[in-house]
Amino acid sequence: MSEKNNAANELKEKLFVKRKNAFYNMTEEELTACDEFCEDYKSFMDRAKTEREAAAVSQELLINHGYSEFKKGMSLKPGDKIYSINRKKAVLMAVIGTAPIEEGVRLCAAHIDSPRLDLKQNPLYEDNEMALFKTHYYGGIKKYQWTAMPLSLHGVIVKADGSEVSVCVGEDDNDPVFCVSDLLPHLANEQMKRPLAQGIKGEELNIIIGSRPFNKDEASEAVKLNIMNILFEKYGITEHDFISAELEAVPAFKARDIGFDRSMIGSYGHDDRVCAYTALMATLECEAPKHTVVTVLTDKEEIGSEGNTGLCSAYLKYFIADIADALGSDGRTVLSASQCLSADVNAAFDPTFPEVNERNNCAYINRGVVVTKYTGSRGKSGTSDASAEFTGKIRRLLDSKNVIWQTGELGKVDEGGGGTVAAYIANLNVDTIDMGVPVLSMHSPYEIVSKIDTYMAYKAFAAFIAE
Ligand code: MN
Ligand code: MN
Numbered sequence: 470m471s472e473k474n475n476a477a478n479e480l481k482e483k484l485f486v487k488r489k490n491a492f493y494n495m496t497e498e499e500l501t502a503c504d505e506f507c508e509d510y511k512s513f514m515d516r517a518k519t520e521r522e523a524a525a526v527s528q529e530l531l532i533n534h535g536y537s538e539f540k541k542g543m544s545l546k547p548g549d550k551i552y553s554i555n556r557k558k559a560v561l562m563a564v565i566g567t568a569p570i571e572e573g574v575r576l577c578a579a580h581i582d583s584p585r586l587d588l589k590q591n592p593l594y595e596d597n598e599m600a601l602f603k604t605h606y607y608g609g610i611k612k613y614q615w616t617a618m619p620l621s622l623h624g625v626i627v628k629a630d631g632s633e634v635s636v637c638v639g640e641d642d643n644d645p646v647f648c649v650s651d652l653l654p655h656l657a658n659e660q661m662k663r664p665l666a667q668g669i670k671g672e673e674l675n676i677i678i679g680s681r682p683f684n685k686d687e688a689s690e691a692v693k694l695n696i697m698n699i700l701f702e703k704y705g706i707t708e709h710d711f712i713s714a715e716l717e718a719v720p721a722f723k724a725r726d727i728g729f730d731r732s733m734i735g736s737y738g739h740d741d742r743v744c745a746y747t748a749l750m751a752t753l754e755c756e757a758p759k760h761t762v763v764t765v766l767t768d769k770e771e772i773g774s775e776g777n778t779g780l781c782s783a784y785l786k787y788f789i790a791d792i793a794d795a796l797g798s799d800g801r802t803v804l805s806a807s808q809c810l811s812a813d814v815n816a817a818f819d820p821t822f823p824e825v826n827e828r829n830n831c832a833y834i835n836r837g838v839v840v841t842k843y844t845g846s847r848g849k850s851g852t853s854d855a856s857a858e859f860t861g862k863i864r865r866l867l868d869s870k871n872v873i874w875q876t877g878e879l880g881k882v883d884e885g886g887g888g889t890v891a892a893y894i895a896n897l898n899v900d901t902i903d904m905g906v907p908v909l910s911m912h913s914p915y916e917i918v919s920k921i922d923t924y925m926a927y928k929a930f931a932a933f934i935a936e
Contacts, residue, residue, distance in 0.1 A: 488833070488836065488875070489836070490835045490836065491835055491836055491837045491873040491921045491922075491925065492835060492921060494873055495873070495921070499924075500921075502924070503920055503921055503923075503924035504731075504920060506750075506920075506923070506924050506927060507734060507920040507923055507924065509750075510724075510734070510743070510746050510747075510923060511723075511724035511725075511734060511736070513526065513742070513746050514723075514724040514736045514737075514738065514739075514742060514746075515640070515723050515724055517581070517742060518621070518623055518640075518719045518737065518738060519582075519583075519585070519623045519624065519717050519719065520558045520559070520581045520582040520768045520778075521557050521558055521623070521624070521625065521715075522623065522637075523560075523581035523742060523745060523766065524554055524557055524558055524559065524560050524581065524766070525557070527560045527581075527745075527749055527766060528552065528554055528560065530749065530753060531550075531552045531560075531562055531753070534550070534753045535550055536550040536551060536552045536562060537550070537551060537552075538551070538552060538553065538554075539551035539552060539553045539561075539563070539788075539791070539792075541791045541794075542795070543795060544795060545565050545792065545795040545796055546565060547565050547566060547567045547757065548564075548565060548756070548757045549564070549565040550562070550563070550564050550565075551563050551565075551792075553788060555768075555777070555778055555784050556777065556778050558581075558582075558768040558769075558778040559581070559765065559766060559767045559768045559778045559784065560581075560765070560766040561763070561764075561765050561784070561785065561788045562749075562752055562763070562764050562765075563761060563762060563763045563764075563788075563792055564752065564755050564756075564757075564758055564761065564762045564934075565761050565792075565796070566757075566758045566759050566760045566761040566762065567757065567758075567759055568759050568760050568761075569798075570761055570792070570793055570796040570797075570798045570803055571798050571802055571803065571806060572760060572806055573760065573803055573804075573805070573806030573807035573808060574760060574761045574762065574763045574789060574792075574803060574807045574808075575758070575760045575761070575762050575763070575807070575808055575809075575933055575934045575936060576762075576763045576764070576765070576807055576808065576809040576810070576894065576899065577748040577751070577752065577762075577763075577764045577765070577809070577810050577812050577930050577933070577934065578748075578764075578765045578767060578780065578785075578809060578810070578811050578812060578890050578894055579741050579742075579744040579745035579748050579749075579764075579765075579766055579767070579812040579813065579905075580741045580744075580745065580766070580767045580768065580769075580770035580771070580780075580813065580890065581741070581742055581745050581766045581767070581768060582607075582608070582767075582768045582769055582770060582771050582772075583608065583719075583737070583738035583740060583741070583742065583771065584606070584607060584608030584609060584610045584740075584771055584912050585606070585607050585608065585717045585718060585719045586604040586605075586606050586607070586615060586620070586649075586674055586676070586717070586718040586719075587604060587605050587606070587607045587715070587716070587717055587718075588602050588603070588604055588605075588622075588624075588676075588711065588714070588716040588717075588718070589602075589603040589604060589605050590711060590712045590714075591603070591708075591711065591712070592604070592711055592716070593678075593693060593696065593697065593708060593711065594693065595690045595692050595693035598680065598682070598691075598692050599677060599679070599680050599692060600677075600678050600679035600680065600692045600693050600695075600696045601675045601676060601677055601678060602647075602675065602676040602678055602718075603672075603675060604649075604674045604675065604676060604718060605671070606671060606674060607717070607771065607772060608771030608772060608912065609771065609912050610912055611665070611666075611912070611913065612666075612668070612669040612670065612671065612673075612674060613651075613665065613668040613669045614913050614914055615649055615669070615674060615914060616648075616649045616650065616651035616669055616674075617648065617649070617650065617651045618648065618720060618721075618722075618914060619639065619646035619647070619648060619720070619721035619722070620639065620646060620647045620648060620649070620676060620718040620719065620720060620721055621637070621638060621639025621640050621644070621646060621647070621718070621719055621720070621721040622636060622637075622638045622639055622647060622716055622717070622718055623636060623637050623716070623717050623719060624636050624714060624715045624716035624717050625714065625715055625716075626704060626706055626710050626711070626713070626714040626716070627710070627713040627714065628705065628706060628710050628713075629707075629709060629710065634704045634705065634706065636704070636716060639721045640721065646721045647676045647677060647678055647718060648676065648677050649669075649673075649674050649675060649676055649677070650675075650677060651669065676718055678696060679692055679695065679696045679699075680692060681695055682694075682695055683695035683698055719737055719738070720737040720914040720915065722735075722736075722737060722914075722915060723736075724736035724737075727917055731920075732835070732919060732920060732921070733834070733917050733918060733919050733920065734917070734918055734919075734920060734923070735915050735916070735917050736915070736916060736918075737914055737915060737916070738916070739814060739906070739908050739911075739916040739917075739918045740813075740814045740908055740911050740912065740916060741770065741812070741813050741814055741905070743814060743905070743906045743908070743918055743923055743926065744812035744813055744814060744905045744906060744926060745766045745812070747812070747906075747923060747926040747927035747930055748764050748766070748810075748812045748930045749764065749766065750927055751764075751927055751930035751931035751933075751934060752764040752930075752934060754931065755931070755934050755935065758934055758935060758936075759935075759936065760934075760936060761792065762934040763788070763789060763792070764934075765780070765785050765788075767779060767780045767785075767890060770813075770889070770890055774890055774893055780890040780893045780894065781893050785894075785897075786800060786804065786897060787800075789803055789804055789807075790803075801898075804897045804898055804899055805898045805899075807899045807900070808859070808862075808899065808900045808901075808933075809891075809894045809895075809899045809900065809901040809902075810863075810901075810902060810903075810904045810929075810930065810933055811853075811889050811890050811891035811894060811901055811902065811903045811904070812903075812904060812905050812926070812930065813889040813890070813891075813903055813904075813905045814905045814906050814907070814908045814911065814918075815832045815839045815841050815877045815878075815879060815903070815905055815906075815907050815908070816831070816832065816877075816879055816880060816907065816908065816911055817831075817832055817833060817834045817907035817908055817909045817917075818831045818832065818833045818834070818907075819909055819910075825880050825881060825884050825885075826880055826881060826884075827878075827880075827881045827882070830876065830877065830878045831877050831878065831880070832875055832876075832877025832907035833875065833877075833907065834907055834909065834917075834918075834919045834922065835919045835921050835922060836873070836875040836907075836922070837872070837873030837874045837875050837921070837922060837925040838867075838872065838873070838874045838875075838904055838905065838906065838922060838925040838926045838928075838929045839874070839875055839876065839877040839903075839904065839905060839906070839907050839922075840860070840863060840864070840867075840874055840875070840876050840877075840902065840903070840904050841876070841877055841878065841879070841889075841902070841903035841904070841905070842854060842855045842860055842876065842878075842902065842903075843855065843878070844878075844879055844886065844887055844888050844889055844891065844903060845886055845887075845888060846885060846886025846887070847883060847886065850886075851886075851888050851892060852888060852891070852892060853891045853892040853894075853895035853896075853901055855891075855900070855901060855902035855903075856900070859900040859901075859902055860902060863902055863904070863933075866932055866933065866936065867929060867932065869932075870928065870932035871928075872925055872928045872929045872932055873921075873925050874925065874929065877907060889903050891903050904926070904929060904930075905926060906918050906919075906922045906923055906926045907919070907922055
């Protein structure tokens, strides 16, 4: 009997997919390295809350790691490290490999924009002696989650004379913060009957910014005047200047450990700066790779990758074509031979909401980096479905480098769905697959990732670009 059982267990070990916490397969040294890596990640998150800030912090790191700014026509040789910033919102970097460029590049693509509240172009108004900003939300949010919590304001204002002023208020402990109000439950009878999606409506996401009038003089809109006067004194701006501004309200929290065991990290914007940071770190540490490495940190993924800083734009294609030119080849040949990890997060199984996932095919916290063969919705609509051959290549690579990984699809069939930049890169005739970190409470103001999964994503990107 017991002998029979052993045979069955042995056979199971050989034939079945093993699903378990990555913790069991990590050494003490690796766990220490993982926790240390995540300390730096948290600092990055506190400094890079918007696409502009993430681009600026990345540029600083690139320069510190010996990267120089790429200009079309520059000559390139193996080992060269170059970068380019697209309109202050997207970052391109490359390390030239020793193999002929015709063999293609190893491309990692993550996004640095996250859901948030953007100010409208005429945001400032006074209502009953309170000053507020009108907002237009950016990306997919559950609007009710953005009320009654501290918000900071980040961005840039271009003044009438063309000069620019950057804004960051609410991150320093001595700064004021801002807030969207919600109704008290006592008076919310009607509001509570609304469906959850309309619990807070788009035009109710108004940010409170002040309540004291200007001086003791009697005047209309004195509270608005006082705010405008403060802004004039601090930034030299008038109300007209909001028209050429991009101001983003984001949660004012800092990244923190979650759990008594400190195994997870809570932060705004893990989607997708957890993949941007891990891909960036893997690239910065890459010296003299075989294949040329290109990493792109893009903007506008959350609103469909449109616009000249999103990956539907030609900017990535042009960057690779310029590198190809410098090495005596052409963009089309290089792209057609290239491989890409579309580095983006996936949804983690949430024990509180198990019904949206199919347990055999969803991602779990702590089981490692997630390989997502396809995203999309309904009948795989809108996805780039990675081929069995390319998925097989990636699988072998991860196993050979001891990267702990899992597969995951985004929810049950017909439950909803989503997309990443994978489809747009695959459209350039590049072999592409999604890979990233599983996230709890995705797109909420406070998302959760596991430290182990974050570290495994970094290891996965490092393994891929070292090929
Ligand atoms: Mn994403
Ligand atoms: Mn997203």
